[in-house]
Amino acid sequence: xxxxxxxxxxxxxxxxxxxxxxxxxxxxxxxxxxxxxxxxxxxxxxxxxxxxxxxxxxxxxxxxxxxxxxxxxxxxxxxxxxxxxxxxxxxxxxxxxxxxxxxxxxxxxxxxx
Amino acid sequence: xxxxxxxxxxxxxxxxxxxxxxxxxxxxxxxxxxxxxxxxxxxxxxxxxxxxxxxxxxxxxxxxxxxxxxxxxxxxxxxxxxxxxxxxxxxxxxxxxxxxxxxxxxxxxxxxxx
Numbered sequence: 001x002x003x004x005x006x007x008x009x010x011x012x013x014x015x016x017x018x019x020x021x022x023x024x025x026x027x028x029x030x031x032x033x034x035x036x037x038x039x040x041x042x043x044x045x046x047x048x049x050x051x052x053x054x055x056x057x058x059x060x061x062x063x064x065x066x067x068x069x070x071x072x073x074x075x076x077x078x079x080x081x082x083x084x085x086x087x088x089x090x091x092x093x094x095x096x097x098x099x100x101x102x103x104x105x106x107x108x109x110x111x112x113x
Numbered sequence: 114x115x116x117x118x119x120x121x122x123x124x125x126x127x128x129x130x131x132x133x134x135x136x137x138x139x140x141x142x143x144x145x146x147x148x149x150x151x152x153x154x155x156x157x158x159x160x161x162x163x164x165x166x167x168x169x170x171x172x173x174x175x176x177x178x179x180x181x182x183x184x185x186x187x188x189x190x191x192x193x194x195x196x197x198x199x200x201x202x203x204x205x206x207x208x209x210x211x212x213x214x215x216x217x218x219x220x221x222x223x224x225x226x227x
């Protein structure tokens with residue numbers, strides 16, 4: 001499986017945008033890029049996923065580099081509730097029978113009031 | 114919306130005891146999975162199911178059994194609890210393969226084995 005690299009931790013001020021980076025230089029052409037987050041004492045929560053084009057939903061935006069070797073999760077206006085561990089995960093739908101998403105250690109995001 | 118419901122939320126067992134962790138989803142999802150999460154580590158897949166009557170092993174299946182008799186339920190059984198199974202257990206479901214469909218997670222069962 002292709003690996004991802006994320007910073008261990010980041011801080012951001014409340015009500016400001018947050019850009020969470022993820023490097024995946026060995027990504028294959030069919031790998032999807034997923035982002036999940038895990039709030040304290042809760043299960044992981046799906047945030048967004050994409051393949052090639054930038055994606056937007058009510059929670060966040062996903063900006064994918066043109067060469068797909070990196071991506072950025074954008075929280076447009078951080079709130080205290082966004083403090084969580086954010087996981088960047090690659091997956092390949094052509095990897096038949098592999099129903100495992102590999103959650104690494106992620107980026108711990110701290111929001112400063 | 115209930116989503117994925119896990120019971121119990123907390124449990125303490127003695128070594129050698131058995132128990133079943135319950136997981137139910139009300140989204141009519143075909144795919145369901147069990148993960149465990151140990152302190153400072155990512156989630157590790159224990160078992161998964163791609164539909165009723167079908168189960169398969171993940172990366173850490175030893176000591177656990179699963180069955181999938183209905184679409185809604187996917188219980189995880191600990192056969193003979195060991196201290197190494199102290200962990201937080203998460204159940205998840207998705208409408209299709211996790212490789213390109215969002216997974217929905219429960220809030221977890223925190224299990225301690227003494």
